[in-house]
Amino acid sequence: MIEACGLYFDYSKQPVDQAVADALLALANERDVSGWIARMFAGEHINHTENRAVLHTALRAPRSEALVVDGQNVTDDVHRVLDRMAAFAESVRQGTYRSATGETFTDVVNIGIGGSDLGPRMVNETLIDFTDGPNVHYVANVDGAQLEAVLKMLEPAQTLFIVTSKTFTTLETMANANAARRWLTVALGDNAVAHHFVAVSTHAEEVRRFGISADCTFEFWDWVGGRYSVWSAVGLALMIALGPERFRAWLNGANAMDRHFRTTPLRSNLPVMMALLAVWNRNFLGAATQVVAAYAQKLERFVAWLQQLEMESNGKSVHRDGSALQAHSTPALWGDVGTNGQHAFFQMLHQGSEVHPVDFILPVLGTHPWPEQQRMLVANCLAQSAALMRGKTADEVRQELRGQFEGEALEAAVPHRVFPGNRPSSTLLMPQIDPYHLGALMALYEHRTFVLSILWDINAFDQWGVELGKKLAQTVMKAMDGKPVELDPSTAELLKKASTY
Numbered sequence: 001m002i003e004a005c006g007l008y009f010d011y012s013k014q015p016v017d018q019a020v021a022d023a024l025l026a027l028a029n030e031r032d033v034s035g036w037i038a039r040m041f042a043g044e045h046i047n048h049t050e051n052r053a054v055l056h057t058a059l060r061a062p063r064s065e066a067l068v069v070d071g072q073n074v075t076d077d078v079h080r081v082l083d084r085m086a087a088f089a090e091s092v093r094q095g096t097y098r099s100a101t102g103e104t105f106t107d108v109v110n111i112g113i114g115g116s117d118l119g120p121r122m123v124n125e126t127l128i129d130f131t132d133g134p135n136v137h138y139v140a141n142v143d144g145a146q147l148e149a150v151l152k153m154l155e156p157a158q159t160l161f162i163v164t165s166k167t168f169t170t171l172e173t174m175a176n177a178n179a180a181r182r183w184l185t186v187a188l189g190d191n192a193v194a195h196h197f198v199a200v201s202t203h204a205e206e207v208r209r210f211g212i213s214a215d216c217t218f219e220f221w222d223w224v225g226g227r228y229s230v231w232s233a234v235g236l237a238l239m240i241a242l243g244p245e246r247f248r249a250w251l252n253g254a255n256a257m258d259r260h261f262r263t264t265p266l267r268s269n270l271p272v273m274m275a276l277l278a279v280w281n282r283n284f285l286g287a288a289t290q291v292v293a294a295y296a297q298k299l300e301r302f303v304a305w306l307q308q309l310e311m312e313s314n315g316k317s318v319h320r321d322g323s324a325l326q327a328h329s330t331p332a333l334w335g336d337v338g339t340n341g342q343h344a345f346f347q348m349l350h351q352g353s354e355v356h357p358v359d360f361i362l363p364v365l366g367t368h369p370w371p372e373q374q375r376m377l378v379a380n381c382l383a384q385s386a387a388l389m390r391g392k393t394a395d396e397v398r399q400e401l402r403g404q405f406e407g408e409a410l411e412a413a414v415p416h417r418v419f420p421g422n423r424p425s426s427t428l429l430m431p432q433i434d435p436y437h438l439g440a441l442m443a444l445y446e447h448r449t450f451v452l453s454i455l456w457d458i459n460a461f462d463q464w465g466v467e468l469g470k471k472l473a474q475t476v477m478k479a480m481d482g483k484p485v486e487l488d489p490s491t492a493e494l495l496k497k498a499s500t501y
């Protein structure tokens, strides 16, 4: 086990002995994991395909920790924006920042997608017991049904929109932002936009073009990747919900994990060991997927956030130098909260034809008034990992069924009830869900993802794989408008059929 920042990581149910652990650590040394960690924290341009530093860790560093990168003290920049966010969040929460009609804002809508949505939404939902500000809603999908479902609950005169987009050109976000602006101006007139819209972006020019002034813009920087951006001004809606103090406690949890990651020898370094176990399961034992089962209803959106973090970062097929990978990179990551998953896909985990390693995450103390149910939740989490490990032999099944079945009937019944066992899992205990421990948990997985990229020698911080589909969507839309564009026959036929509905 390894314990860090209030998280207790038990990997005793992983198929790893001392020799394997030593070999994995030798691999980490061969890949220069320590050197890469130092390079990331120092602000080197390790995102080489975009020539950018990778400094989400600076977003949660204390004010006193100066870090000069490319001639700029990034800690000063970070705290200047954090202070502006705190002042703004408090003014919305206290009702001193008013709407165009002089009313307080009862509702805030964050419009953003990918990293500009998944992180803040997940943290907001997980820490819902710690929120005491206006109601915060999140709209991501270009499917207008999502925007409509939110807007129909709201009063224009009491609604603040935060348009969150690193690039401020993302199709979905701009479509939703434009629609929200129309909804607002129909009710309150064009002048309301200045009171009701703020922006979070790295692209001041695009924000200005949309009609949001610099005063209402909260910046971040190109050294913050989209899927690592929740700690920046992208968390503004979250800060309005939580208040600046709890937001800081959450940053502190992440900062504690950063310090652990940066300073702890590899053998007892939690993100490093998690990544090594993942490589063991993926590349040596052949696991094609990784399951994450959080035993806490509040963590319902954790896997969605993690999917972008891991699969957008490490879903690559080439090394840093562009040569093809000789081994697989990220497994598909999926899961659901316990105990719900037990009644859905756990059958396959226990008896399916392939092995899928599981990370069990268990906040032990509930934050609800039903202690008996919390006991059941904890018991179920521990029981599932034990069952995966132990399995059940044919002899054990026979013993159990004796008296119920005899002879041929008994033998026919046995194979269906056998569990192979030896199915790997790790269990991560935390005392409870609170801002500090959630911050530490998220930073843990961020660093695990980074270490995996080092072990696979890939760039975890670009995402060229999302570009092609985005471009083709533009072509398809042109075709929908009757413009002469070239579509492959399959897509052209689908479009033809779709146009008949």
Ligand SMILES: O=P(O)(O)OC[C@H]1O[C@](O)(CO)[C@@H](O)[C@@H]1O
Residues within 6 Å of the ligand: 113, 114, 115, 116, 164, 165, 166, 167, 168, 169, 170, 173, 226, 227, 312, 463, 466
């Ligand atoms: O914040 P933006 O620029 O709107 O981008 C949203 C998301 O789109 C992506 O670029 C691609 O999915 C993500 O990396 C990013 O989080």
